[in-house]
Amino acid sequence: MEAEVDKLELMFQKADSDLDYIQHRLEYEIKTNHPDTSGEKNPVIVLKELSAVKSRYQSLYARFKPISIEQKETKNRICATLKKTMTVIKELQKQTDLELPPLTEEEKTVTEQLK
Amino acid sequence: TLKDDINSLLDKTRLENQESTDFLKATKILMK
């Protein structure tokens, strides 16, 4: 069994290096057939840049997603805490008969906005 | 389509950023 596995492993390694050789040989052939003229890239480079752009997009998207979710959660937490705080302040106001200055126009607008 | 995806995501992020900036300003006014 052990020998069979080793043999299989060798086959995979050989296939891997053969594939590498074919790819490099093809790239070399294309580069020699299409030397980089002014402004024109050879197709292999364009292909590599295309996959680089795709993976860059995927990594940026992976970075963006959790931040966007976390931002919504934090905003909800802020609104909830603000609401609780305003409620307690009103209760304190009643208990102490303390007259607080009314909300300014700006504060009213902003409160509406946060609602 | 990759370009369209990026464009729509860019607009979405810009909008979210604008909203968060306004939200921050609003909350700071109330906290004064």
Next chain:
Amino acid sequence: SDLEQLCSYVNEKIGNIKKIMSLRNLGQEPALKTTLSKIGDEIIVVNELLNKFELEIQYQEQTNNSLKELCESLEEDFKDVEHLK
């Protein structure tokens, strides 16, 4: 799953080679050449979009930190008000 990974690894390599094979005859047809240079131009445009997107994400990370700081100080205020009560 190791074998599956191995297979997808080999398949990916074979896929790449097929793609490059299809590019091999590119020089002959001028129409394909223009398509190729158009793709090259598009890649530049997309990279510029990704640069903008990356800047927006950096701004978003900063805003996120400010929101978290604000949230913490608000929660401190709430505790003080609760204590007062």
